[in-house]
Each structure stands twice: as structure tokens, then as C-alpha cells.
Amino acid sequence: MTYDLLIKGGTIIDGTGTQRYKGNVAIKDGRIAAVGDVDGEATQVIDAAGLIVAPGFIDCHTHYDAQMFWDPTIDPATWHGITTIVVGNCGFTLAPVRPDDKPYALGLFSATEEVPMDVLEQNTSIDWETFPEYLDKLEKVECGVNVLTQFGHAAVRRYVMGEDSLKREATTAEIGEMVRLAEEAMKAGAWGVSTSFSPHHIDGSGGHVPSFFAADDETEALAVAVGRMGRRSFALNPRSKREGISPEDKALMSRLAKASGITISWNDFGAGAADWLGTLEFMEEEIRQGRDVRVVARCQPAETRYNLSQISPLYSGQAAWREFCGLPREQQMAAMADPAWRARLAEYWKGVRFLAAASVEKVDNPKLKPLVGRYLIDIAEERGVDPIDLMFDIALDDGLDTIFLLRGRFKADESDAERILRSPSTLIGVSDGGAHLQTFAGADFPTYFLQHWVREKGTFTLEEGVAALTSEVADFMGIKDRGTLAPGLAADVVIFDADKVQPELLETKPFPGGTAMRLVKRARAVPYVIVNGTPIIEKGERTSAVPGLLLRA
Secondary structure (H helix, E strand, O other), rough: OOEEEEEEEEEOOOOOOOOOOEEEEEOOOOOOEEEEEOOOOEEEEEEEEOOEEEEEEEEEOOOHHHHHHHOOOOOHHHHHEEEEEEEEOOOOOEEEEEEHHHHHHHHHHHHHHHHOOOHHHHHOOOOOOOOHHHHHHHHHEOOOEEEOEEEEEEHHHHHHHHHHHHHOOHHHHHHHHHHHHHHHHHHHOOEEEEEOOOOOOOOOOOOOHHHHHHHHHHHHHHHHHHHHOOOOEEEOOOOOOOOOOOHHHHHHHHHHHHOOOOOEEOOOOOOOOHHHHHHHHHHHHHHHEEEEEEEEOOOOOEEEEEEEOOOOOOOOHHHHHHHHHHHHHHHHHHHOOOOHHHHHHHHHHHHHHHHHHHEEEEEHHHHHHHHHOOHHHHHHHHHOHHHHHHHHHHHOOOOOOOOEEEEEOOHHHHHHHHHHHHHEEEEEEOEEOOOOOOOOOOOOHHHHHHHHHHHHOOOOOOOHHHHHHHHHHHHHHHOOOOOOOOOOOOEEEEOOOOOOOOEEEEEEOOOOOOOEEEEEEEEEOOOEEOOEEEEEEEEOOEEEEEEEOOOOO
């Protein structure tokens, strides 16, 4: 047989967690034809000597829903070995949507996911209404990676209830219609349902998103529908998180897991969260009791940029900050200098643990240049002032143009993070790729994980690390033909140098039209990324190939 592609001489880590071995991988018609002791003629041969050959990585928490329409490369995910993405998270999907409600759908994405509205309007032409129609559209979109989508609770609640979705609980009839539409979506290929109750998620008007107002009975009905349809995933963003998961949220997750019989997952958990250990022990006990409650956790340090004149996921849940960020710049300057306004704005920051990790990243005022790179608490201690007042004063002196940076700074948190990442209740992920593009770039999590937690810390063996990025995520989502290297499975492959793999430094790229900039990171030592048998990264550079598929459940 003549193969389409033969990867020769590499060290194979097949994604199952079993021991690595030397061998070849043969690919034919987009599928793995043979693994191990295989040779023969091939149209293309890749020399993988000295490199790891592994299944393509799967990112289970992204927001590339809109980016897919204007960026077939799904930048920067592909640089980091990601070959499959899951969209439709946090309850946000671009379907179902009524013809006269398209501005609301785009406004919600713009506000919560921090994608400029003009970029969405110019590059996302919504010519569908139902979720099956949306999937048919996605099937025609050229994309470099495979795409799975969940069904969004916020979207369907808005579709069924209209403006009332932002005001009240749903009636029994309305819940029934939401369930019917969710089942219709899953029959068409949706992989599950996602929702959000987070006060930090806002729509285009600055108010809470529709799913925020759902009663527990409504949420349970959707979760039960997922189980009834044979799907595996119900993903939620809880009401509490930064201040610690509340007893009410824990009770809801336990209730949903028991009623549905499926995995209930939530996202974005780290060692900086209040009572993180109690939350982790709660999930581990739920699993022991037969209720599958899990978290998708970040593995890289927090690195979030914010400008106090603009709404940020850090404080979008606060009414005072939403009001402040909606003011014209001159009124913002006056408000921040006003004692009453200042007290309202400062209230959120009091007792916030991560303020200790805030530094000054960029200023326009030359007099403030010596502060760049320094932590606010260090400057405040020198001056004998409150760090919150200091932050506001720096911003005012800079015309509210200052960029502040939150970055993890305390090494003591590493042991806490290890405990979280090694827990049986934890999945590795939460890139938030496609969202918060002016705040952070989280699509580098696979290469950071391999660099830091595998190579440098030794918290995971390389075999365990690859499994965490591949088969464990595939099992979690119910993906049958990806996540491992085995004959007959889809030929999604990443080839990397285990001794050198890591993210590159942060850089900026323009959005389409050049109206704003977005943050991206490339990867080091990932020379080949292959999707459905076709290289999309070859010798470290992106090809023009777009072999990705819409994967229907």
C-alpha cells in the first residue's frame, strides 16, 4: 500500500497513558492506517527522529464561535498542537436566533467575550435561525481544525422568551420548548448543553445574560435532556467562583449530576480561589458517591490585562463598574476623582486577593514610566498609601490609558495548583480561545503544561501529560475516534520536541479591518500539526490547508 503520509523514527506516545516507544505512523485517507512497526511507500514522509509523536490536543473550552467565520487558521490554537476545539461554551451560541434579534446575539458575544462589535458585524453574517441550520452553515465553513459545538442555554432562553428572558423565571411551557429545541440541536449534532449564571457575564446593554435568570428546575430539565439524548456534557459557569463556590452552587451541581446521570462540569478553577481545597474535596466526594462533578482548570498562571476605562471580566459583575465604563472618557475622569464615585468603585477591590498580583504594564505619561513593571502593593508600601487609591491615581494621571497586568507572583501557590491538577475531578483546559482577545491569550495551555508541569516540575510524566491533553478530554466529551493514536482512528497528530516545547512571548495582531489589536502567542518546538491526515503546521510554519471538519455527535 502507498500511504498518504508516513511519520518515521519518532517516539510514539499514543495518548492512553501507556509507555512510549519508537515507531512509525502511517496515514491513509485521513485515518491512521498503522502504528509501530510499519513502513512502505508514501506520498509524504516526515522524519520525526528525536521528536514525540502524539495525538492532536483537544481544547474543550473555547469561544471561537465567531472567529471561525473570519479566521480559518483559528490562531493561535493551532501553533500549540490543538487539532479539535469545542465551542458553544458558557451558554453562548450564535443559534438559535430570531431574525430580528441578531444584534442582541452579536452584542452578547462582544460584551462578554471582548470581541469588538464592528469586527463581529463585518465578519459574522448570520443567515440562519435554528441550531440545525447553524450546524449546516458550519459544515461549509473552511477551518483548519475540527469543531464540536454545544447548545447554548442563554441563546435558547432568549429565543423562547425574548425580552422576558432578562426579567423572570420561565413557565412550564417555556421550559418545555427550551428542552424541545435542545433535543432538536442534539439530534442535529450538538454535543451537550452549556450555561452560565456568572454575574460577570454581561450582554451588550451591560445587564446579566438570559441564563442568569433561570430557576434550578429549568436548568435541571436541560441537564436531564442531555442525559436522555445520550450525550455526556453539561457545562456551567456558577454564580459563585472567585469568592469560593457557594453551598447553593454545590447543591445545584450535585442535584444536576444525580438527576441527569451525566458529567456536570464547571470551568476556570485555580489555587487563587477562596476555599479552593474545600471545593476540590466536594467534587472528589461527589465522584465517590457516584455523581460526576468535575472542573476544567487552568494550568498556567493568571495573566490578565485591564484598563480601568473599559469593562473587564474582572469587574463586569459589579453594577458600579458597568455604569462607570459606559460613561464618556471626560465623565469617567471626573467620576474617578469624585470621592463618592471613588468609594463605589473601590468597594469591589477591597479584599480581592489577586490585587496583590497587579502591576503597571504600560503608561503614556512619561512621568509614570518608572512605575512600569512594578507591583502596585510595592509602590503603595513605599509611598504609605492604599494600593486601590494608588491604582486609581496612576490611572487618572495617565488619562485613564494605563494598562495594568495581573500575573501570578507567589511560588507558594504552586503546591496548591499541583493538588488541583492531579485531582481525579480535574480536566486540563479553559483556554477561552476566541474570547478576551485584548485581555489575555490562553490558547498556549498545552505547550505551557508540557513545559512547566511535565518537563520542569515533573508533576506529570510525559505519558500522563499527553493523556491529559488528549484521551481524557475525548472521553469527557464522548469523542470516539480521536484522542489516541490507533489504526482506524482519525489522523490528528502533533509532533513536538519534549525538551524544548513551550509558548513563545506574547505578541499582538490586528483584528480584520485593523480597528483593534488582539493578543496571541506562538509555540516553540512544535514543527508539525496534522488534522485529518493533512499538515496544517509544517516545519514550524502554517500551511494553507483547511482540513478541519464539523464533528457531529
